[in-house]
Amino acid sequence: MDQAKANETQDPVEVDRIIAEELEKLLDSPLFTRSPVLSRLLQFLVEHRLRGGRSSPKAYAIATEALGRSEDFDPAVDSYPRVMVGRLRSLLDRYYADTPWVHRLRVPQGSYEVVVQYRSAPPSSRSADGAADEDDVKAATLRPAAARSAASGRVSRARGYRFGRWIVVLILFALALFTLWTLREGPGRLFAGDPVPVPLLEVSPPMAGNLPQSRALARALDGKLRDGLRRFDLIDLLSSKAPGGAAARTGDYRLDTSLVRTVEGDTDVTLVLNRVADQRAIWSQQMRLTSDETPEFTAIEPLIAQLAGDYGVIVRDQVQRQPDNFAAGFPCLAQFNRMRQMRSAASAKRVEVCLRATIEATPRDPVALTALSLVRYGDWQPQRLTPAGREALGEARALALRSYESSPNSAAGLFAMARANFYSGNCAGGNAMGDAALALNPYDADMSGFLGLFKLACGQAEEGEALLRRSLQLDASYPGVPAVTLAFVLSQRGEQAEAQRILDQMPSPSNMEPQYMMVRAVVLARQGDLAAARAQWKRLLAYTRQPADAAPETVLGRFMITPAVIQAASAALRDSGVVAAKAAP
Numbered sequence: 001m002d003q004a005k006a007n008e009t010q011d012p013v014e015v016d017r018i019i020a021e022e023l024e025k026l027l028d029s030p031l032f033t034r035s036p037v038l039s040r041l042l043q044f045l046v047e048h049r050l051r052g053g054r055s056s057p058k059a060y061a062i063a064t065e066a067l068g069r070s071e072d073f074d075p076a077v078d079s080y081p082r083v084m085v086g087r088l089r090s091l092l093d094r095y096y097a098d099t100p101w102v103h104r105l106r107v108p109q110g111s112y113e114v115v116v117q118y119r120s121a122p123p124s125s126r127s128a129d130g131a132a133d134e135d136d137v138k139a140a141t142l143r144p145a146a147a148r149s150a151a152s153g154r155v156s157r158a159r160g161y162r163f164g165r166w167i168v169v170l171i172l173f174a175l176a177l178f179t180l181w182t183l184r185e186g187p188g189r190l191f192a193g194d195p196v197p198v199p200l201l202e203v204s205p206p207m208a209g210n211l212p213q214s215r216a217l218a219r220a221l222d223g224k225l226r227d228g229l230r231r232f233d234l235i236d237l238l239s240s241k242a243p244g245g246a247a248a249r250t251g252d253y254r255l256d257t258s259l260v261r262t263v264e265g266d267t268d269v270t271l272v273l274n275r276v277a278d279q280r281a282i283w284s285q286q287m288r289l290t291s292d293e294t295p296e297f298t299a300i301e302p303l304i305a306q307l308a309g310d311y312g313v314i315v316r317d318q319v320q321r322q323p324d325n326f327a328a329g330f331p332c333l334a335q336f337n338r339m340r341q342m343r344s345a346a347s348a349k350r351v352e353v354c355l356r357a358t359i360e361a362t363p364r365d366p367v368a369l370t371a372l373s374l375v376r377y378g379d380w381q382p383q384r385l386t387p388a389g390r391e392a393l394g395e396a397r398a399l400a401l402r403s404y405e406s407s408p409n410s411a412a413g414l415f416a417m418a419r420a421n422f423y424s425g426n427c428a429g430g431n432a433m434g435d436a437a438l439a440l441n442p443y444d445a446d447m448s449g450f451l452g453l454f455k456l457a458c459g460q461a462e463e464g465e466a467l468l469r470r471s472l473q474l475d476a477s478y479p480g481v482p483a484v485t486l487a488f489v490l491s492q493r494g495e496q497a498e499a500q501r502i503l504d505q506m507p508s509p510s511n512m513e514p515q516y517m518m519v520r521a522v523v524l525a526r527q528g529d530l531a532a533a534r535a536q537w538k539r540l541l542a543y544t545r546q547p548a549d550a551a552p553e554t555v556l557g558r559f560m561i562t563p564a565v566i567q568a569a570s571a572a573l574r575d576s577g578v579v580a581a582k583a584a585p
Helices: 001-008 012-028 036-050 059-067 081-096 132-140 145-185 213-227 297-309 313-321 332-342 345-361 364-385 387-404 411-423 427-440 444-456 462-475 480-493 496-504 515-526 530-544 552-556 561-574
Strands: 101-106 115-118 200-203 253-261 269-274 279-291
Touching: 012 036, 012 101, 012 115, 036 059, 036 081, 036 213, 036 253, 059 081, 059 213, 059 313, 081 101, 081 145, 081 213, 101 515, 213 253, 213 297, 213 313, 269 297, 269 313, 279 297, 279 313, 297 313, 297 462, 313 332, 332 345, 332 364, 345 364, 364 387, 364 411, 387 411, 411 444, 444 462, 444 561, 480 496, 480 515, 480 561, 496 515, 496 552, 515 530, 552 561
Parallel strands: 200 253
Antiparallel strands: 101 115, 253 269, 269 279
């Protein structure tokens, strides 16, 4: 049976449901995450199909609406759509070669139409030759009668074995559920609360004019938003749903987008985030872009970071609405990110319990594993020379390794290992893992900032400073340590006014952190206000519970890890006059 006939024998609604589900899986895969142009092309072809287009879209429509070409594109002389669809076919084949499948998406040769290809049975595992399973299916139809009879007996026995195996699995699963329920209700219950999934965000297609160029820009903007947002693990995108099918969950938030081209040639982009439960707009941004800034739309990257980042609009909205929710799953991760803004022993313990419950529920969740690893690194930092500190360090490293092994192609897993490598002094390993993580999610302000810190500590001043600036460019609302570090770098270079400007713009609670107090003292002293600088130092002594005559190395060692950074900061405190210079031997 050829592919067209196979599709004709299926219920159209069921076919569309399969196509929509496969699209969502593909767009979430690392292969397509790293290929935004091909992701946008695949999405266009699928949406054309789901809108009722039962024939292939035209090359002109693909070029202008999916690939960002201008309205004067001529498919007769430019083969760009054909070349890109060929690359899409190759990427689909690569994905399904590594993924067991019962049905898959295919774009047949000589066509731009998305179709579903079916197997007669799901594969048990990936074969050495990608086509082996299909060959087995074809061979089954060519056997003589005796061979088919023997094969039928083997199939019956195999089915009986599988049936018995499933009975055992179901019994074990029921016992596991009973155990979990018992632990949940007891005094030392397993869960901190019912596990809660991450919020679903629906991105509405951008509204635009009817001109081909406007439609092309709208599709490019839509692709940019979807590509950026899906890289964050704190939200799920609500992808296209099959017509007539019911979604498992409705969206928690909806992002509405409009695009207006002005007579001057500029483009006005408006984003509005709506909370679906009460139909309220909780965030909106508008910006004007020049023709040079489209269709790449790099200028909206800070909006993506501020919307879906570690402590972005969605996380803050959830915490504000449920400030004491430490349930496993998303509330736990939201509370973890709030704690990072201002850590306390009580909040850290509640978050730790919550994260452990999350990991019990989903042992391979790289985001939760990475978060708990960072909590344990925080426990190690102030008690590095104690048995409890060494235990915390060992668990922090083990959790980072688990995160990476569970998801080696995720930004969370890669960055967990980057952090572990840097903390152990392995700059080469830390840089390799950190750069790979940043390539998977270049919109994460927190990741850019801390990779910048690591690179500075490893002597890569230029790259480190660029990443610190990138972090502030993406999201300056909760800058934390990256902003403080950039201010210190500028102060060391003699740019006190710029360093002061960065410090002045830091909101609470970032301006109560010990790193801030230290850098603020140095900048004030270098600007000539020694009294205010020493007052900052006294605040830092009180914060770290150190005596007035404590050496800066001892004080800074309470909240800093890297020896080279501690030495540089201590020298700056002495050189600026904040603390007394070392006595001559």
